[in-house]
Amino acid sequence: MNFARLLAVARKELLQLRRDRLSFGMIVGVPTVELLLFGFAINLDVRHLPAAVLDQANTQESRELVAELASSQVLDLRKHLVAPQEVAALLRRGEISAAVVIPPDFEERLQRGDRPAWQVVVDGSDQSVQAAARQLASFPLATLRNGASAAGNEVEIVNFYNPERKASINTVPGLVGVILTMTMVLFTAMAVVRERERGNLEMLIATPLSPLELTLGKVLPYVGIGLLQVTLILLLGGLVFGVPVRGSLLDVYLAALAFIAASLTLGIFISTVARNQFQAMQLTMFSFLPQVLLSGFMFPFQGMPRQAQWLSELFPLTHFVRLIRAIMLRSASLSEMWPELLPLFAFTALMLSIAVARTKKQLV
Amino acid sequence: MAAEAPPAIVARGLSKRFGALTAVDALDLTVQRAEVYGFLGPNGSGKSTTIRMLCGLLAPSAGKIEVLGCTLPKDAEALKRRIGYMTQKFSLYDDLSVRENLDFLAALHSIKPAAARARIDELYRQYRLGELADRLAGTLSGGQRQRLALAGAVLHRPELLLLDEPTSAVDPQSRREFWDALFDLAEAGATLLVSTHLMDEAERCHRLAILDHGRLVANGTPQALMQALPGSTLSIECPQPRRAQALLERLPQVLGVAQIGTRLRVLAAHGEERALDTALRDAGMEARITPVAANLEDVFVAATHRLRQENGG
Numbered sequence: 001m002n003f004a005r006l007l008a009v010a011r012k013e014l015l016q017l018r019r020d021r022l023s024f025g026m027i028v029g030v031p032t033v034e035l036l037l038f039g040f041a042i043n044l045d046v047r048h049l050p051a052a053v054l055d056q057a058n059t060q061e062s063r064e065l066v067a068e069l070a071s072s073q074v075l076d077l078r079k080h081l082v083a084p085q086e087v088a089a090l091l092r093r094g095e096i097s098a099a100v101v102i103p104p105d106f107e108e109r110l111q112r113g114d115r116p117a118w119q120v121v122v123d124g125s126d127q128s129v130q131a132a133a134r135q136l137a138s139f140p141l142a143t144l145r146n147g148a149s150a151a152g153n154e155v156e157i158v159n160f161y162n163p164e165r166k167a168s169i170n171t172v173p174g175l176v177g178v179i180l181t182m183t184m185v186l187f188t189a190m191a192v193v194r195e196r197e198r199g200n201l202e203m204l205i206a207t208p209l210s211p212l213e214l215t216l217g218k219v220l221p222y223v224g225i226g227l228l229q230v231t232l233i234l235l236l237g238g239l240v241f242g243v244p245v246r247g248s249l250l251d252v253y254l255a256a257l258a259f260i261a262a263s264l265t266l267g268i269f270i271s272t273v274a275r276n277q278f279q280a281m282q283l284t285m286f287s288f289l290p291q292v293l294l295s296g297f298m299f300p301f302q303g304m305p306r307q308a309q310w311l312s313e314l315f316p317l318t319h320f321v322r323l324i325r326a327i328m329l330r331s332a333s334l335s336e337m338w339p340e341l342l343p344l345f346a347f348t349a350l351m352l353s354i355a356v357a358r359t360k361k362q363l364v
Numbered sequence: 365m366a367a368e369a370p371p372a373i374v375a376r377g378l379s380k381r382f383g384a385l386t387a388v389d390a391l392d393l394t395v396q397r398a399e400v401y402g403f404l405g406p407n408g409s410g411k412s413t414t415i416r417m418l419c420g421l422l423a424p425s426a427g428k429i430e431v432l433g434c435t436l437p438k439d440a441e442a443l444k445r446r447i448g449y450m451t452q453k454f455s456l457y458d459d460l461s462v463r464e465n466l467d468f469l470a471a472l473h474s475i476k477p478a479a480a481r482a483r484i485d486e487l488y489r490q491y492r493l494g495e496l497a498d499r500l501a502g503t504l505s506g507g508q509r510q511r512l513a514l515a516g517a518v519l520h521r522p523e524l525l526l527l528d529e530p531t532s533a534v535d536p537q538s539r540r541e542f543w544d545a546l547f548d549l550a551e552a553g554a555t556l557l558v559s560t561h562l563m564d565e566a567e568r569c570h571r572l573a574i575l576d577h578g579r580l581v582a583n584g585t586p587q588a589l590m591q592a593l594p595g596s597t598l599s600i601e602c603p604q605p606r607r608a609q610a611l612l613e614r615l616p617q618v619l620g621v622a623q624i625g626t627r628l629r630v631l632a633a634h635g636e637e638r639a640l641d642t643a644l645r646d647a648g649m650e651a652r653i654t655p656v657a658a659n660l661e662d663v664f665v666a667a668t669h670r671l672r673q674e675n676g677g
Contacts (some may be wrong), residue, residue, distance in 0.1 A: 012460065019459045019500075203455035206419050207472045208444050287469030291523075 005209055009217025017221065023187070026275055031179045031229045034237065038175050039241050049132055051098040052079035052090055057106035065118065069100060074132055087121055097129045098122045100137075128163065154300045169244075172237035172327045174297040176256065176318040179233060181263055181291055182284075187222050188267025189280040197276050211359045219264045226260040227253065247327035251334040255323045258344045262316035265351035272358040291317040369397045370433065372524050372555035373418060378427035380413050380578075387413040389578040390427070395557060395571075400550050402569030403559035403608065403663060410578035411559035415526050418557070419449050419454060432523055445473070448522035452529045454509050462493055462512055463502055466519060470479030473520040487515040491545070507538030514545060518554075523551060527558045541642060543568055545561045563660045572660075574667050581667035595619050597658045600628040602644065602651040611647055612640065620665035631662045631669075 015023060055062050070077050073097060081087060087099045101119040103109065109117040122133040192215065195201050204214060231255065237243035245252060267285060274280035292298060294312035301309065301318075312318045319340040326332035326340075334341065373395035380388040388410040395401045403411045416422040418431055420440030429436040434443040456465045466487065470480035488494035491511040496504065501512060510530060517525060527546075531539045543565070550556055550570075558569065566572055566586065573583040582589055602608045605628050609621050612628070617636040622629045631642060637653050644651040 002474065004474065005472055008468055011471075012457070012464070015464055016457065016459050131610045185420075198458070199451065199453045199455045200457060202421070202451050203449070205421050206444060206447070206449035207469070208441065208474070209472050 006213045006217040010220040014221045031232050048076045049097045051075035052096045053077050053100045054081040055102045056104045062102045078148040173324040174321045176233050177317050184263035185267040186284045188264050189270040192271035193280040230256045246331035251327050261319040262344045262348045265348050268355040269351045273315050291315045295321050297321050316347050372397045374430045376428045379425050379426045397555050399570040400556045402566045402572040404566040405575035409575040410658045415528050446523050448517035448525040450517040450527040461498050463497045466484050469516050469519050491515045506533045567660050576668045590658045593658045595633050595661050598630045599654050599655050599656045619669045
């Protein structure tokens with residue numbers, strides 16, 4: 001292995017990248033756009049759900065409850081109904097997502113405390129609405145119970161790490177992984193396939209350049225680009241969404257480096273399978289979606305079926321999402337997170353050895 | 365000096381099969397040092413595959429290759445420092461400038477920066493690339509690109525240069541210049557192996573191998589090949605050349621017929637002029653038959669014709 005040749009390849013790759021305006025723009029554009037999109041759009045604490053109230057009790061207590069629910073801002077109580085049938089009709093037409101139903105014997109139920117005093121009817125076809133309903137169910141009704149059972153069966157939720165319950169706090173660190181997965185895998189796969197597709201490879205094999213020097217030289221610039229993207233996301237995340245880095249910044253970068261290595265080797269592996277840039281793109285997408293969906297970035301890991309959990313343990317993104325959330329939000333140190341770091345190393349080693357074995361075959 | 369030196373290329377029984385297809389079939393080849401050796405053959409005759417095996421890019425299915433004293437494919441890596449390969453398709457980077465392409469190649473061959481600078485300046489002069497140094501390779505004309513590709517292939521002063529149909533995308537003027545450049549390299553001591561499907565290019569080579577369907581059907585100097593032609597070349601003038609051609613092609617003595625303007629150029633077995641004349645007259649065609657000098661195309665037609673007959677055609 002000749003380091004000067006490897007660097008020559010890396011330099012050439014950077015020169016080409018600089019001329020490729022679109023790709024160059026993507027390096028900065030993809031993280032910025034994704035961050036803003038995900039940061040603003042993925043918002044799991046739902047507010048202002050269109051809702052209706054059916055207050056059959058119409059007592060002082062029931063009116064207090066309605067007022068308190070309204071002030072919580074979770075529901076936007078835009079309709080006051082008189083007939084129970086109206087609830088179903090409005091829900092079906094999608095005019096409301098939830099309805100608060102207060103039965104005529106509201107006060108009696110409240111006194112006895114044996115049956116639920118009131119109901120929230122929700123459009124269960126939307127998961128985020130369901131989540132909001134659960135939030136409402138734990139609504140503190142202390143004022144209504146005259147303090148009698150106040151301390152008793154009330155569950156107090158103590159929110160660590162994200163007291164304001166801002167979704168972006170949770171989203172942004174994971175987004176580092178998602179953006180790196182997308183750009184690192186795609187760039188590498190495309191860059192290596194392009195060389196073959198354009199016929200450059202045939203000229204290169206006739207020179208003393210070895211396949212390993214070529215591959216490593218080509219991906220080296222993308223390591224730098226990956227770290228650049230991490231920096232960009234951290235900066236924007238901090239400035240726009242106020243996402244903190246509570247752990248050590250060095251640990252964040254080291255974890256990112258391990259994940260970049262895993263993603264790059266996945267890209268190299270794809271490049272040995274794909275025959276042209278279009279196939280490389282398709283394969284990248286094919287590997288990208290399950291990673292994003294199952295990594296715990298979008299949907300809670302605990303909610304997945306057992307088999308999906310096993311599958312997702314194979315993906316580098318799953319481990320990186322846990323790593324980066326731990327370091328950035330819970331100020332964990334990298335050394336205590338080694339069970340998440342090891343799978344990344346194993347993945348890198350495995351992909352690299354498969355890719356090198358396959359490359360040798362192709363060149364002979 | 366060339367006489368005592370061992371040959372640049374020796375291949376014996378060289379074969380390459382891709383599945384059921386035999387691209388190169390038991391090829392024997394000897395190329396002496398400092399000569400321009402031509403590979404003549406139609407597309408698909410195995411020229412490119414043979415060149416790739418001789419560069420060490422492709423492992424042969426059978427046979428022995430020795431190039432510049434290196435046994436292939438075992439010593440392929442050591443050989444790569446000493447050979448230059450110019451691919452059929454332009455294979456430098458379109459999105460790099462002339463200078464950046466050459467700098468990159470110099471680095472791949474581990475040429476020290478100062479030496480690389482001097483060598484690239486020399487190549488700029490030699491191949492008139494100086495004024496194009498900062499142009500992107502993708503914006504060059506066919507002839508300019510080809511000069512750049514040649515400069516790239518000889519940057520490290522290879523002892524052996526293999527060129528795969530180097531002139532397929534350039535105009536006649538550029539082709540002439542290009543061949544002058546090749547002879548300059550041969551004179552300086554390099555061995556060149558050039559594949560082509562153009563007769564006039566083949567005729568310029570010191571020695572020549574004619575390939576057809578992966579087999580070597582003839583080899584020698586162009587002059588020797590023309591002298592050893594197993595037939596004579598005739599020019600036939602007649603009023604209905606298309607009809608005459610159809611008739612002649614069916615005769616067993618005729619190896620090949622081609623229409624050149626209003627005349628027919630016929631390659632026939634020796635001493636068969638009279639038989640041809642009779643055949644045309646019997647069909648009611650008045651013809652004037654004159655012998656003409658043979659050229660390489662006739663050699664090619666005769667050689668490939670024989671092969672087809674052997675194959676039961």
